[in-house]
Amino acid sequence: MLELENVHAYYGNSHILQGVSLAVPTGKCVALLGRNGAGKSTTIHTIAGLHKSQRGSIRFKSKPVESLTSYQISREGIGLVPQGRRIFPSLSIRENLTMAARKNLKGDTSEWDIEKVYELFPVLKEREKNMGTQLSGGQQQMLAIGRALMTDPQFLLMDEPSEGLAPVIIDQIGDIVAKLKESGLSILMVEQNISLACQAADEILIMNKGTIVWKGTPDELLENDEIQHKYLGV
Numbered sequence: 001m002l003e004l005e006n007v008h009a010y011y012g013n014s015h016i017l018q019g020v021s022l023a024v025p026t027g028k029c030v031a032l033l034g035r036n037g038a039g040k041s042t043t044i045h046t047i048a049g050l051h052k053s054q055r056g057s058i059r060f061k062s063k064p065v066e067s068l069t070s071y072q073i074s075r076e077g078i079g080l081v082p083q084g085r086r087i088f089p090s091l092s093i094r095e096n097l098t099m100a101a102r103k104n105l106k107g108d109t110s111e112w113d114i115e116k117v118y119e120l121f122p123v124l125k126e127r128e129k130n131m132g133t134q135l136s137g138g139q140q141q142m143l144a145i146g147r148a149l150m151t152d153p154q155f156l157l158m159d160e161p162s163e164g165l166a167p168v169i170i171d172q173i174g175d176i177v178a179k180l181k182e183s184g185l186s187i188l189m190v191e192q193n194i195s196l197a198c199q200a201a202d203e204i205l206i207m208n209k210g211t212i213v214w215k216g217t218p219d220e221l222l223e224n225d226e227i228q229h230k231y232l233g234v
């Protein structure tokens with residue numbers, strides 16, 4: 001569904017993505033792991049159109065998207081759950097969700113709307129008049145996911161959904177990812193938390209110095225102490 005081939009990206013003179021190639025098949029969750037500074041967030045931002053690649057191709061549903069703006073990429077069906085959640089503090093939960101709603105200009109039926117988001121996250125409905133910042137960290141992560149769903153995506157980019165959350169809440173994020181997959185979404189998730197990545201993903205990719213250096217199943221990673229030590233500092 002999503003394919004990157006030999007993608008290169010820079011910040012100024014710093015060559016950050018040095019030929020990233022990866023694929024996320026339809027209906028699958030792929031987790032991207034690696035040490036701080038490996039280039040994981042830059043990969044996500046480059047796919048989302050927030051950072052431009054200099055070389056290589058990014059295809060979504062076989063269509064080249066590397067030259068599109070972030071708005072156009074969202075319209076193509078790629079939603080972003082950003083690192084740090086970026087909840088709007090002065091808006092209520094409902095407003096945080098509705099402001100992201102994609103206007104359906106074609107008049108066709110959207111898969112995701114606020115009722116469906118509330119079905120997935122009943123706590124957001126219970127607290128819909130609260131301000132975004134009055135939520136716990138886990139609830140804010142649900143709101144960030146809900147806001148991405150309001151753009152009616154077929155594909156989700158999730159940047160470190162476990163960041164700053166307690167272990168029991170991280171388990172819930174794993175369950176949420178499983179539900180999102182059941183609903184038909186494909187997912188590329190950046191994670192530092194190996195156990196969440198291995199719980200949620202069908203395939204693990206490890207990034208080091210701007211390239212993918214290892215790929216395998218969660219079981220293959222968990223059995224491979226050498227790779228964990230070398231690239232993840234475990």
Ligand SMILES: Nc1ncnc2c1ncn2[C@@H]1O[C@H](COP(=O)(O)OP(=O)(O)OP(=O)(O)O)[C@@H](O)[C@H]1O
Nearest residue numbers: 011012014016034035036037038039040041042043
């Ligand atoms: N806006 C920016 N301007 C300049 N350099 C940047 C910028 N954002 C990231 N970098 C640099 O690019 C490299 C890759 O950063 P990136 O955030 O993609 O890594 P990461 O693997 O996601 O790590 P982390 O978990 O720390 O976010 C790092 O060396 C970082 O310092």
